[in-house]
Amino acid sequence: MPGRPERPRSAELDGTPVGRRVVLGLLGLGAVGVVTGSTVQQGLSRALAPVQMRDPTGLSQYIPIGNTFRYYSVAGAIDSVDAASYSLAVSGLVATPTTYTLADLRSLPQAAITEDFHCVTGWRVEDVPWTGVRLAHLLDLASPSPEAVAIRFRSFDGVYTENMTLEQARDDVLVALTMYGEPVTHYHGGPVRIYAAPMYGYKSTKWLSEIELTDRTIPGYWEDRGYPLDGIIGE
Numbered sequence: 259m260p261g262r263p264e265r266p267r268s269a270e271l272d273g274t275p276v277g278r279r280v281v282l283g284l285l286g287l288g289a290v291g292v293v294t295g296s297t298v299q300q301g302l303s304r305a306l307a308p309v310q311m312r313d314p315t316g317l318s319q320y321i322p323i324g325n326t327f328r329y330y331s332v333a334g335a336i337d338s339v340d341a342a343s344y345s346l347a348v349s350g351l352v353a354t355p356t357t358y359t360l361a362d363l364r365s366l367p368q369a370a371i372t373e374d375f376h377c378v379t380g381w382r383v384e385d386v387p388w389t390g391v392r393l394a395h396l397l398d399l400a401s402p403s404p405e406a407v408a409i410r411f412r413s414f415d416g417v418y419t420e421n422m423t424l425e426q427a428r429d430d431v432l433v434a435l436t437m438y439g440e441p442v443t444h445y446h447g448g449p450v451r452i453y454a455a456p457m458y459g460y461k462s463t464k465w466l467s468e469i470e471l472t473d474r475t476i477p478g479y480w481e482d483r484g485y486p487l488d489g490i491i492g493e
């Protein structure tokens with residue numbers, strides 16, 4: 259199939275991801291905003307560099323749906339938030355609601371995950387290194403109430419929400435502070451975003467502002483528009 263030059267890393271990547279048709283339909287409605295502009299191009303070449311290093315032919319950059327990040331924002335342009343004014347709330351059904359500054363988050367134990375990043379629309383970037391605080395660790399610090407079963411993530415873009423179960427949240431999910439060894443850039447959802455390794459990109463909320471524990475799964479922005487609730491890669 260054109261546009262998939264790389265060798266699939268695991269069996270489940272051989273097939274067309276379920277949900278892709280749904281997503282392509284949505285794209286036709288113009289529901290996805292792709293940010294463009296010169297600043298973005300700068301960021302794009304940075305994000306591209308590691309891919310090109312593994313692609314000596316340089317051909318991958320000419321493949322229309324290939325292995326580069328696209329910058330997504332359903333809310334259009336987002337005002338950037340600097341390191342000093344950023345805050346993240348852990349709220350809802352917890353014994354210890356907490357607000358973290360970026361410095362607080364940096365002082366917690368950091369975990370690293372390097373994995374392929376998959377957008378459900380078909381593009382994929384191999385071996386993206388992330389670091390940050392395990393979401394599981396923040397949950398432990400907050401002491402979820404017995405009735406808490408899920409999380410609603412909010413973004414300071416004021417529009418995007420996402421969800422996952424507490425069980426899913428305890429898997430390989432980072433409150434990500436770095437990407438490719440540097441602070442997560444504004445266009446990639448910095449200073450702090452979610453990176454959910456087992457899931458398609460739409461589950462990884464950018465410009466993260468709140469982690470709210472809830473007593474049920476509340477469908478997020480894309481689930482309201484037909485995306486699967488779980489969003490597990492390959493399912």
Ligand SMILES: Nc1nc2c(c(=O)[nH]1)N[C@H]1C(S)=C(S)[C@@H](COP(=O)(O)O)O[C@H]1N2
Pocket residue numbers: 327328329330331332333376377378413415418445446447458459460461462463464465
């Ligand atoms: N706040 C917010 N988070 C978001 C999105 C968005 O539009 N707004 N798009 C999602 C989708 S569909 C994907 S594939 C990834 C893309 O991440 P990137 O923009 O860093 O490439 O972000 C996810 N998180």
Ligand SMILES: [Mo]
Pocket residue numbers: 330376377378379459460
């Ligand atoms: Mo996506």
